[in-house]
Amino acid sequence: MTILVTGATGNLGRALMPALHARGLDARGLSRTAPGHAHGNLLTGEGLPAALSGVDLVIHAATDGRRDVAAAEQLLRAMAPDQRLLYVSIVGVDRVPLPYYRQKLAIEHLVRARGGSILRATQFHELVFGVARALTAAPIGLYPSCDVQPVAVGEVAERLADLAGSPGPVYEDMGGPEVRSARDLFAAFLRATGRRRPLVPVRLPGRIFGGFRSGGHLTPEHATGTLTWESYLEARLSG
Numbered sequence: 351m352t353i354l355v356t357g358a359t360g361n362l363g364r365a366l367m368p369a370l371h372a373r374g375l376d377a378r379g380l381s382r383t384a385p386g387h388a389h390g391n392l393l394t395g396e397g398l399p400a401a402l403s404g405v406d407l408v409i410h411a412a413t414d415g416r417r418d419v420a421a422a423e424q425l426l427r428a429m430a431p432d433q434r435l436l437y438v439s440i441v442g443v444d445r446v447p448l449p450y451y452r453q454k455l456a457i458e459h460l461v462r463a464r465g466g467s468i469l470r471a472t473q474f475h476e477l478v479f480g481v482a483r484a485l486t487a488a489p490i491g492l493y494p495s496c497d498v499q500p501v502a503v504g505e506v507a508e509r510l511a512d513l514a515g516s517p518g519p520v521y522e523d524m525g526g527p528e529v530r531s532a533r534d535l536f537a538a539f540l541r542a543t544g545r546r547r548p549l550v551p552v553r554l555p556g557r558i559f560g561g562f563r564s565g566g567h568l569t570p571e572h573a574t575g576t577l578t579w580e581s582y583l584e585a586r587l588s589g
């Protein structure tokens with residue numbers, strides 16, 4: 351089986367490529383600029399026919415955060431009807447009305463309509479780490495007043511690589527091992543980085559924050575990831 355991975359140079363894609371190769375699968379990446387991958391641009395369509403040539407499955411993990419529906423439409427137009435599709439989405443895109451999530455939900459509809467599979471994941475540790483670092487940079491730290499279920503990107507990559515062998519369609523949610531308050535996660539981040547800060551909750555009005563507050567982005571019933579936040583912090587900060 352030959353696989354094309356869009357977003358192969360991204361956080362998830364960098365873990366996914368070796369996971370596919372470790373299973374003996376013939377996987378190539380797509381990138382606008384990075385050497386060692388098939389050259390292509392999902393927005394312009396440039397390079398897609400050559401990148402898709404001989405491909406049985408596309409794992410679509412590319413995102414630019416803003417024009418993802420147009421990119422997905424371009425990809426789907428370029429794919430042959432018998433080429434399978436596995437899309438990486440986010441838990442709760444149908445429950446939290448964040449503009450980025452709305453894009454992903456629209457793409458999910460396109461993927462389902464053509465018989466493709468979808469793996470939704472919760473927030474990657476790297477994303478939570480970046481938010482924690484930004485919101486605790488000042489002498490008084492902030493935290494969003496909601497829960498989070500961070501998951502290891504490597505474990506999401508392994509699950510995608512498993513699903514590559516499934517004829518589908520499969521719709522699956524995957525979350526990290528623990529649902530924790532953001533305050534708890536940020537306090538652990540401060541401890542691990544050896545800093546002290548008072549932490550002040552931020553609670554915003556509106557439906558988007560309300561969606562996060564009510565846990566729309568969580569999937570405690572699919573807590574199949576195993577790497578905890580503390581283990582992630584230890585590995586990341588000791589490197």
Ligand SMILES: NC(=O)c1ccc[n+]([C@@H]2O[C@H](COP(=O)([O-])OP(=O)(O)OC[C@H]3O[C@@H](n4cnc5c(N)ncnc54)[C@H](OP(=O)(O)O)[C@@H]3O)[C@@H](O)[C@H]2O)c1
Binds near residue numbers: 380391411
């Ligand atoms: N971050 C999270 O917490 C999280 C959680 C759950 C699900 N997800 C989903 O997981 C997927 C991967 O996320 P990520 O964090 O790994 O993303 P990322 O690190 O931002 O990487 C995105 C990749 O998309 C590629 N890309 C962007 N625009 C492109 C275009 N026009 N044509 C071709 N390639 C393009 C880029 O490759 P080049 O620059 O090399 O072209 C880049 O490597 C996304 O669908 C995201 O929504 C993320």
